[in-house]
Amino acid sequence: MSETFQFKLIATDGKARRGVITMPRGEVRTPAFMPVGTAGTVKAMYLDQVRELGSDIILGNVYHLMLRPGAERVARLGGLHDFALWPHPILTDSGGFQVMSLASLRELDETGVRFRSHIDGSKHELTPERSIEIQGLLDSDIQMQLDECIRLPAERAEIERAMEMSLRWAERSAKAFGNQPGKAMFGIVQGGDLIDLRVRSAERLAAMDLKGYAVGGLAVGEPQDVMLATLDETLPVMPVDKPRYLMGVGTPDDILQSVARGIDMFDCVMPTRAGRHGLAYTRFGKVNLKNARHADDPRPLDEASGCPASRDYSRAYLHHLVRSNEALASMLLTWNNLAYYQSLMSGMRAAIEAGGFDDFAAATKSGWARGDL
Numbered sequence: 001m002s003e004t005f006q007f008k009l010i011a012t013d014g015k016a017r018r019g020v021i022t023m024p025r026g027e028v029r030t031p032a033f034m035p036v037g038t039a040g041t042v043k044a045m046y047l048d049q050v051r052e053l054g055s056d057i058i059l060g061n062v063y064h065l066m067l068r069p070g071a072e073r074v075a076r077l078g079g080l081h082d083f084a085l086w087p088h089p090i091l092t093d094s095g096g097f098q099v100m101s102l103a104s105l106r107e108l109d110e111t112g113v114r115f116r117s118h119i120d121g122s123k124h125e126l127t128p129e130r131s132i133e134i135q136g137l138l139d140s141d142i143q144m145q146l147d148e149c150i151r152l153p154a155e156r157a158e159i160e161r162a163m164e165m166s167l168r169w170a171e172r173s174a175k176a177f178g179n180q181p182g183k184a185m186f187g188i189v190q191g192g193d194l195i196d197l198r199v200r201s202a203e204r205l206a207a208m209d210l211k212g213y214a215v216g217g218l219a220v221g222e223p224q225d226v227m228l229a230t231l232d233e234t235l236p237v238m239p240v241d242k243p244r245y246l247m248g249v250g251t252p253d254d255i256l257q258s259v260a261r262g263i264d265m266f267d268c269v270m271p272t273r274a275g276r277h278g279l280a281y282t283r284f285g286k287v288n289l290k291n292a293r294h295a296d297d298p299r300p301l302d303e304a305s306g307c308p309a310s311r312d313y314s315r316a317y318l319h320h321l322v323r324s325n326e327a328l329a330s331m332l333l334t335w336n337n338l339a340y341y342q343s344l345m346s347g348m349r350a351a352i353e354a355g356g357f358d359d360f361a362a363a364t365k366s367g368w369a370r371g372d373l
């Protein structure tokens, strides 16, 4: 525990980094995967299970929580940690990204974004200041600036306009956040697929001396090689001594490749959403439990796993649950998927400390390539 927010690098192996973030609510071992807890819950999981899998931090969303149950209500009930019974660190996304992907009738200008709720059509506004206020009401430990992430492909002028406004919104977000020693506000690098704009965004954010930096505007459908090439050009101009968070990423391979380039933190709906759609992530690659070939298979997903969902239940039973659209299918497969993701993160952390990241990555990829025998 630490009264202040601090990031410490423990080891590096090539560009891969092993670190730890310490703050009053606990520590976050990096590279870290943050299960997505959009509406104050990691869907289909008890948060005790999420914790037991090795999750040091979960993610919440301003957009969803401001619409329902409302930020002021969560504050009256003691904040998100007491509301959801998760006493450990929480990072909250600022809402702009979700507005652009979920809300209707959006108006975005210099002041912020006005939109109608996708739930009941009610009118709302998010400004950099209001987003930080909401994250404060939620008592979030790591708060994200309000930013504008635009869809690619886009014209240079449009990418530059959104990146420059996100920089001005970073200034306003930082001013609204002020000085909260045990908490952090992270800036978000934008710039689309234009390297010169990415570098300008990263350099201008670095000059603001924030406590951490995210790379936004990726994981929005671009090919993996475009995402990785963008990281190759952007990471070198991001502060070495601050956490780097790649938003919305990704598959196990995306994460492995991004840790190799120097990313410290990740969030992605992949493991939880896939779990609700019958898809299991394992050391041997993906297993689609909808597929009839599992109907008589008595084997578990992974007999060597420490997770009961992966180790104890037959594929035949999981296939049956998925085909029957039983709630337990989502529960067991989400449990398996988060267990796999967190085992991948802890394996990378140990490998970096031991100076064996490349060997670990090669062995991990060959396991995926072996497939689901």
Ligand SMILES: Cc1cccc2c(=O)nc(N)[nH]c12
Pocket: 093, 094, 095, 096, 097, 144, 147, 148, 149, 188, 215, 216, 217, 218, 219, 220, 247, 248, 249
């Ligand atoms: C969650 C997420 C995924 C992917 C990209 C982004 C982004 O650019 N900005 C924000 N605030 N969030 C993002």
